[in-house]
Amino acid sequence: MGKKSSGVIRWAVLGIILGGSMLIHYLHLVGGVRYPSVHSICPYGGIENLWAWLAGRANIQKIFSGTMVLFFLTIVFALIFRRSFCGNICPFGALQELLGLISPKKVKIPEVVDKHLRKVKYIILILSVFMAWITLSLWLSPFDPWAAFAHIYKGEEMIEEYLIGTIVLVATVIASLFISRAFCKYLCPAGALYAVIGKLSPYKVTRDPKKCIKCGVCTQKCPMDIEVHSCERVTTAECISCNRCVEVCPGAGSMIYTKLARFNFKPLASVIVSVTVFFGSIFLLDAAGLYTVSLPTEAEIVEKAEYLGISDLRGSMTIEQGAFYTGKELGDFYKIMEIPTNVPKDTLLKYVNQYVPGYDFHLMKAKKGSD
Numbered sequence: 583m584g585k586k587s588s589g590v591i592r593w594a595v596l597g598i599i600l601g602g603s604m605l606i607h608y609l610h611l612v613g614g615v616r617y618p619s620v621h622s623i624c625p626y627g628g629i630e631n632l633w634a635w636l637a638g639r640a641n642i643q644k645i646f647s648g649t650m651v652l653f654f655l656t657i658v659f660a661l662i663f664r665r666s667f668c669g670n671i672c673p674f675g676a677l678q679e680l681l682g683l684i685s686p687k688k689v690k691i692p693e694v695v696d697k698h699l700r701k702v703k704y705i706i707l708i709l710s711v712f713m714a715w716i717t718l719s720l721w722l723s724p725f726d727p728w729a730a731f732a733h734i735y736k737g738e739e740m741i742e743e744y745l746i747g748t749i750v751l752v753a754t755v756i757a758s759l760f761i762s763r764a765f766c767k768y769l770c771p772a773g774a775l776y777a778v779i780g781k782l783s784p785y786k787v788t789r790d791p792k793k794c795i796k797c798g799v800c801t802q803k804c805p806m807d808i809e810v811h812s813c814e815r816v817t818t819a820e821c822i823s824c825n826r827c828v829e830v831c832p833g834a835g836s837m838i839y840t841k842l843a844r845f846n847f848k849p850l851a852s853v854i855v856s857v858t859v860f861f862g863s864i865f866l867l868d869a870a871g872l873y874t875v876s877l878p879t880e881a882e883i884v885e886k887a888e889y890l891g892i893s894d895l896r897g898s899m900t901i902e903q904g905a906f907y908t909g910k911e912l913g914d915f916y917k918i919m920e921i922p923t924n925v926p927k928d929t930l931l932k933y934v935n936q937y938v939p940g941y942d943f944h945l946m947k948a949k950k951g952s953d
């Protein structure tokens with residue numbers, strides 16, 4: 583298979599991951615808690631939950647044990663494959679690249695501005711982790727454009743819960759038409775985390791200066807605007823290991839290649855190996871029962887008669903589902919959660935406040951969960 587096919591396969595993989603993510607988000611919104619929420623399958627939630635997890639507390643809201651497993655997996659993955667998660671797996675990165683394809687014209691950001699803007703993502707990383715750890719919440723969530731995108735099927739919820747995230751999303755969509763991977767370059771704290779960890783990885787694009795004909799195509803096509811043709815090894819934390827530079831090189835495989843320790847990877851092998859290792863690990867972890875990112879189905883609850891505690895309730899459950907999942911009579915559940923009985927039973931727990939001003943489901947859950 584040639585260089586062209588590696589690009590096609592990478593696009594196919596990114597397309598499937600983006601489409602698959604959108605399907606999961608849709609199922610969660612219409613089918614409820616038995617499907618994973620955007621937060622439970624976002625590895626960044628893992629670092630926000632890390633402090634609570636290390637202290638042996640219950641996971642913070644919307645996070646499952648499987649989210650932590652996913653977080654540690656991406657850390658190990660970054661240690662081996664650098665920022666391959668960004669280049670070959672992240673659906674938000676895929677969305678930005680897709681938008682870049684229909685881009686009318688790229689804008690060149692002045693070097694000095696670009697250099698300083700790229701530091702913003704590290705500030706967001708430090709600030710968001712600090713705030714999440716002291717507030718014991720997914721502090722960044724309301725600002726998250728991917729969480730906003732995941733609610734695109736329910737416009738009202740998207741605006742109400744993720745107004746700032748929606749604004750960042752719209753800005754990212756517009757920026758992506760003119761600046762490749764704008765969010766990844768400047769704002770993404772997860773990318774910043776993998777950039778720091780990836781510095782330890784032996785996986786690097788390597789150029790043979792003796793064979794290189796200095797055509798500069800690698801630099802032109804790099805979505806992260808790295809000057810590939812002037813370095814022998816791409817060591818910058820900005821490289822997302824997408825292999826685009828290797829793909830477009832007229833002598834790929836001899837002038838430029840991706841190296842992992844003693845092994846040289848062709849672009850196609852890079853995509854296949856990294857994506858297989860990532861999803862293969864999830865498959866194995868799931869088979870071992872370690873990758874739980876959603877609640878059991880109602881049938882599983884009935885079969886095992888293992889009911890949830892109040893602290894396991896989710897805001898995306900209806901009152902009726904809350905009673906079912908905790909094994910309570912509906913009337914008792916209303917009483918325990920201090921919900922007036924005139925609130926319809928099909929109301930989502932997070933929306934009880936629309937009937938009872940001031941009602942805070944999460945505070946009530948914390949109070950009753952610790953009783």
Ligand code: SF4
Nearest residue numbers: 668672675766770773
């Ligand atoms: S930088 Fe962030 S948004 Fe971009 S690909 Fe990486 S994790 Fe995804």
Ligand code: SF4
Nearest residue numbers: 804821822824825827
């Ligand atoms: S240097 Fe190559 S692998 Fe790294 S981001 Fe640029 S094109 Fe992708």
